Amino acid sequence: MREVSRMGFLLGLMDLPAALGERSSGSPTNNSHPQSFAIVSFRWNHVKDPYVITLWILVASLAKIVFHLSHKVTRVVPESALLIVLGVFLGGIVWAADHIASFTLTPEVFFFYLLPPIVLDAGYFMPNRLFFGNLGSILLYAVIGTIWNAATTGLSLYGVYRTGIMGHLDSGLLDFLLFGSLIAAVDPVAVLAVFEEVHVNEVLFIIVFGESLLNDAVTVVLYNVFESFVAIGPENVTGTECVKGIVSFFVVSLGGTLVGIFFAFLLSLVSRFTKHVRIIEPGFVFIISYLSYLTAEMLSLSAILAITFCGICCQKYVKANISEQSSTTVRYTMKMLASGAETIIFMFLGISAVNPEIWTWNTAFILLTLVFISVYRVIGVVLQTWILNHYRMVQLEIIDQVVMSYGGLRGAVAFALVALLDTKKVKEKNLFVSTTIIVVFFTVIFQGLTIKPLVQWLKVKKSEHREPKLNEKLHGRAFDHILSAIEDISGQIGHNYLRDKWSNFDRKFLSKLLMRRSAQKSRDQILNVFHELNLKDAISYVAEGERRGSLAFIRSPSTDNMVNVDFSTPRPSTVESSVSYLLREKAGPVCLDMQALEQRRKSIRDTEDTVAHHTLQQYLYKPRQEHKHLYSRHEIMHNEDEKQDKEIFHRTMRKRLESFKSTKLGINHPKKLNKIHKRERGQKRRNSNVIPNGKIPSENPVQDYTLKEKDSEFSEAEENNDYETLHLGKGVDFLANVTKQNFTDNPAGKNINCMQNFFTQI
Amino acid sequence: MGSAQSVPPEMRALAERTGFTSEQIEQLHRRFKQLSHNRKTIRKEDFDTIPDLEFNPIRARIVHAFFDKRNLRKAPAGLAEEINFEDFLTIMSYFRPIEMDMDEERLESFRKEKLKFLFHMYDADYDGIITLQEYKNVLDELMSGNPHLEKESLRAIAEGAMLEAASACMARTGPDEVYEGITFEDFLKVWKGIDIETKMHVRFLTMEAIAHCY
Numbered sequence: 001m002r003e004v005s006r007m008g009f010l011l012g013l014m015d016l017p018a019a020l021g022e023r024s025s026g027s028p029t030n031n032s033h034p035q036s037f038a039i040v041s042f043r044w045n046h047v048k049d050p051y052v053i054t055l056w057i058l059v060a061s062l063a064k065i066v067f068h069l070s071h072k073v074t075r076v077v078p079e080s081a082l083l084i085v086l087g088v089f090l091g092g093i094v095w096a097a098d099h100i101a102s103f104t105l106t107p108e109v110f111f112f113y114l115l116p117p118i119v120l121d122a123g124y125f126m127p128n129r130l131f132f133g134n135l136g137s138i139l140l141y142a143v144i145g146t147i148w149n150a151a152t153t154g155l156s157l158y159g160v161y162r163t164g165i166m167g168h169l170d171s172g173l174l175d176f177l178l179f180g181s182l183i184a185a186v187d188p189v190a191v192l193a194v195f196e197e198v199h200v201n202e203v204l205f206i207i208v209f210g211e212s213l214l215n216d217a218v219t220v221v222l223y224n225v226f227e228s229f230v231a232i233g234p235e236n237v238t239g240t241e242c243v244k245g246i247v248s249f250f251v252v253s254l255g256g257t258l259v260g261i262f263f264a265f266l267l268s269l270v271s272r273f274t275k276h277v278r279i280i281e282p283g284f285v286f287i288i289s290y291l292s293y294l295t296a297e298m299l300s301l302s303a304i305l306a307i308t309f310c311g312i313c314c315q316k317y318v319k320a321n322i323s324e325q326s327s328t329t330v331r332y333t334m335k336m337l338a339s340g341a342e343t344i345i346f347m348f349l350g351i352s353a354v355n356p357e358i359w360t361w362n363t364a365f366i367l368l369t370l371v372f373i374s375v376y377r378v379i380g381v382v383l384q385t386w387i388l389n390h391y392r393m394v395q396l397e398i399i400d401q402v403v404m405s406y407g408g409l410r411g412a413v414a415f416a417l418v419a420l421l422d423t424k425k426v427k428e429k430n431l432f433v434s435t436t437i438i439v440v441f442f443t444v445i446f447q448g449l450t451i452k453p454l455v456q457w458l459k460v461k462k463s464e465h466r467e468p469k470l471n472e473k474l475h476g477r478a479f480d481h482i483l484s485a486i487e488d489i490s491g492q493i494g495h496n497y498l499r500d501k502w503s504n505f506d507r508k509f510l511s512k513l514l515m516r517r518s519a520q521k522s523r524d525q526i527l528n529v530f531h532e533l534n535l536k537d538a539i540s541y542v543a544e545g546e547r548r549g550s551l552a553f554i555r556s557p558s559t560d561n562m563v564n565v566d567f568s569t570p571r572p573s574t575v576e577s578s579v580s581y582l583l584r585e586k587a588g589p590v591c592l593d594m595q596a597l598e599q600r601r602k603s604i605r606d607t608e609d610t611v612a613h614h615t616l617q618q619y620l621y622k623p624r625q626e627h628k629h630l631y632s633r634h635e636i637m638h639n640e641d642e643k644q645d646k647e648i649f650h651r652t653m654r655k656r657l658e659s660f661k662s663t664k665l666g667i668n669h670p671k672k673l674n675k676i677h678k679r680e681r682g683q684k685r686r687n688s689n690v691i692p693n694g695k696i697p698s699e700n701p702v703q704d705y706t707l708k709e710k711d712s713e714f715s716e717a718e719e720n721n722d723y724e725t726l727h728l729g730k731g732v733d734f735l736a737n738v739t740k741q742n743f744t745d746n747p748a749g750k751n752i753n754c755m756q757n758f759f760t761q762i
Numbered sequence: 763m764g765s766a767q768s769v770p771p772e773m774r775a776l777a778e779r780t781g782f783t784s785e786q787i788e789q790l791h792r793r794f795k796q797l798s799h800n801r802k803t804i805r806k807e808d809f810d811t812i813p814d815l816e817f818n819p820i821r822a823r824i825v826h827a828f829f830d831k832r833n834l835r836k837a838p839a840g841l842a843e844e845i846n847f848e849d850f851l852t853i854m855s856y857f858r859p860i861e862m863d864m865d866e867e868r869l870e871s872f873r874k875e876k877l878k879f880l881f882h883m884y885d886a887d888y889d890g891i892i893t894l895q896e897y898k899n900v901l902d903e904l905m906s907g908n909p910h911l912e913k914e915s916l917r918a919i920a921e922g923a924m925l926e927a928a929s930a931c932m933a934r935t936g937p938d939e940v941y942e943g944i945t946f947e948d949f950l951k952v953w954k955g956i957d958i959e960t961k962m963h964v965r966f967l968t969m970e971a972i973a974h975c976y
Contacts (some may be wrong), residue, residue, distance in 0.1 A: 040868070325956075393859050405873060464798075470922050470923040470926055471923050471926050471952055474900075474901065474904065474919075474923050475880070475953075476819065477904050478883075478900065478904055481818050481819060481820050481824070481904070482820070482824055482883070483820050483857070484814075484818065484855070485815055485820075485824040486824075486857050488812050488814045488815045488818070489792055489793075489797070489812060489824075489828075490790060490854060497814070500817070504817060525917075527915070530915075530918070530919050530922065533922070574826075613905070700787075748845060
């Protein structure tokens with residue numbers, strides 16, 4: 001409540017300077033000759049515009065904070081609804097204070113500044129595989145569905161109008177069709193806002209969301225066609241005009257897509273060369289994508305499609321090319337812009353509603369619009385799903401259809417479009433505006449409020465957020481190949497065949513052109529998951545270290561003993577987590593560097609390596625700094641203490657691994673040994689196994705020297721031990737990931753044996 | 763449809779056994795004839811004539827799977843020399859999409875069959891267990907398309923995946939047992955959360971198949 005009053009105050013404050021400004025702007029004519037030097041002057045006009053804009057943004061953001069203070073409320077009410085209500089409230093205050101409708105959501109601001117970030121965010125983070133896998137369904141709903149909605153709504157309203165229930169309206173058939181076309185489209189902003197909080201399963205989400213994005217082409221075409229039809233007058237609408245309309249649909253949609261793809265290509269190409277301008281790297285993403293939006297807008301093509309496909313197509317290459325930091329920057333900036341824009345949109349929707357000048361009330365019209373859009377949406381969805389289910393592998397069930405119908409929200413796009421109408425041509429603009437506002441409010445607030453309980457009640461399959469598992473990726477890859485092989489064998493062209501062809505083409509030509517050479521090698525889904533898992537482990541290891549106060553627990557004598565004891569007398573234990581504890585100790589410094597080293601391995605003699613290495617540090621907390629010495633070769637020679645640490649560490653390792661050796665692991669050791677010693681100096685970081693053991697072969701010859709020195713310093717057994725350590729450590733990192741982080745002091749002897757025995761196969 | 767193999771009553775029996783519709787069988791039969799050059803059986807070499815298959819990194823394994831006696835349900839081990847149309851259909855039936863009218867039990871057994879097919883693909887030595895070495899072999903093949911990958915990382919990945927799977931079943935092995943590899947039950951466990959029946963299928967259209975010309 002305090003916040004609200006504060007905001008009210010702010011608003012009052014805003015009005016005050018506005019009033020002041022009026023007065024002071026009047027005065028210069030009187031005071032053209034100031035009497036004396038003014039030490040400080042109040043220059044409101046000077047800053048008025050940016051100041052007001054910033055204040056509104058601040059208000060919107062503060063509102064968000066306020067909402068999230070109350071957890072109970074945000075769980076039930078979607079944020080968008082709250083923002084609209086707030087907007088109405090604020091608009092009411094301004095109205096009451098000043099009797100002027102202050103800020104309204106002008107279509108220009110909306111289309112140029114508020115919508116692009118949201119759509120770009122959607123496109124850039126679009127799960128491509130899912131999207132293209134369901135593209136057929138999405139297209140059907142987007143195109144046919146929207147046309148159906150528009151036509152039926154418009155025609156029905158016209159039909160009812162003719163019966164006279166609505167009273168007298170200065171509109172013809174075309175006006176109604178125009179209105180139908182702008183109210184028919186499902187809105188991406190609203191869908192995103194609501195579905196984000198609902199977490200339905202991904203197929204459902206992508207279909208509704210994809211529909212909301214792709215229907216823009218249809219909306220744009222229908223809107224423009226009917227608007228010009230209204231302008232030229234119903235008498236002049238001939239067959240050719242209609243044909244032109246149909247043709248324009250294809251031109252607009254395909255053209256928009258091509259513009260997007262072109263700019264995506266441009267962006268990927270540019271990102272390939274930005275290695276030396278890392279600071280502004282993220283900027284390119286935004287600038288070029290925005291250009292694609294504006295270019296399409298300039299050519300009167302579908303701008304939303306352009307920027308969506310720009311995001312979709314450039315994802316892969318841009319993410320591969322730009323540095324980790326830039327990638328993070330892009331991600332967060334995009335999310336911030338999108339979220340901010342969304343907040344502002346909803347708030348302004350609320351504010352714009354408080355504008356009595358535009359309010360025209362026609363009960364029948366408004367009510368019927370609401371009824372028609374809901375009913376026709378349901379019918380449309382059911383019909384289309386029935387058709388689709390003949391062709392789809394994964395059938396869309398009744399529950400999915402319910403959610404799809406119910407999730408067809410209208411939002412700001414419809415409002416902006418209706419605000420764009422020319423009152424001279426469309427005489428009933430105010431009625432349309434009022435109706436649109438009510439429809440938008442209804443769908444966002446009411447449907448947004450009730451969709452969550454509905455989803456729960458219907459037990460819709462939720463999205464499962466699972467940890468990425470290597471097995472899944474591996475098998476998934478195997479699947480893809482198997483399925484495309486079966487398709488080849490059975491002589492059919494199916495999804496897998498197409499996808500296979502595309503990825504071959506991509507690998508051979510596109511990636512070579514658009515991806516940096518260093519990135520080409522390392523881009524692989526399976527490797528990425530491997531990567532991620534290692535990193536996660538590293539982070540959790542450090543977090544655990546922090547929890548315990550220091551990372552020195554590795555060499556605490558107690559654990560030392562315990563470990564040895566366990567190895568010699570295997571004890572049955574049920575605590576799996578203790579294995580991870582044990583292995584963490586060993587694997588600690590090991591896997592911390594995994595990612596850095598993976599990176600290094602991939603790009604030989606690339607300063608990118610060091611950057612990546614430093615990047616890794618950014619992901620981990622401060623303690624890692626202290627710990628750095630343990631694996632970094634730089635410090636090892638200079639810092640006595642750390643050297644000592646390392647010795648102790650290795651001694652401990654050796655002890656443990658010797659006991660390991662006593663089981664059946666000894667067989668393969670000699671072979672490995674040879675391999676290790678044959679390793680070239682920092683040439684190829686072949687053995688990721690060896691590397692993570694704290695030996696960072698790098699291009700620095702000094703370090704290599706120390707590497708060799710290390711070889712001689714410790715015994716051969718040490719090498720093996722380290723190697724095996726890493727083997728074990730690395731592999732079981734996943735185990736550690738899987739098990740809970742309960743660090744007890746009872747390492748599981750049984751489990752260790754399991755591991756030992758397992759590794760006899762190595 | 764003029765081949766002696768596809769006389770209506772036989773076809774009906776086939777349809778029942780494998781679950782395909784008669785149009786699908788007809789179509790697959792046409793394809794079979796193409797592949798076998800109008801003979802009654804197909805041999806391994808006949809698969810070489812499919813041009814697109816060449817780019818597939820695990821083509822050998824897949825072709826192998828066609829001749830695997832376990833998949834053909836003829837024997838617990840071994841490779842057949844050649845397969846006839848019935849066998850061809852049997853293998854293809856593993857990839858049939860699920861139907862809406864299947865009940866839980868059938869769905870479950872269908873699922874198991876698909877997974878068994880997969881399992882046999884990994885388990886090359888017929889011992890019913892996927893060992894680390896076999897896993898590595900599969901991985902090698904899978905990633906052979908990416909020439910930049912180094913052997914060590916492949917090995918690391920294989921081990922990691924193996925351990926992930928092993929963690930699902932660690933509780934069952936006693937303290938002194940040697941953990942050999944993944945058995946079929948463990949394999950099932952790994953796949954428990956994932957809807958394999960929706961992922962592992964190929965659309966067998968009833969429309970004219972697009973023949974690969976060669």
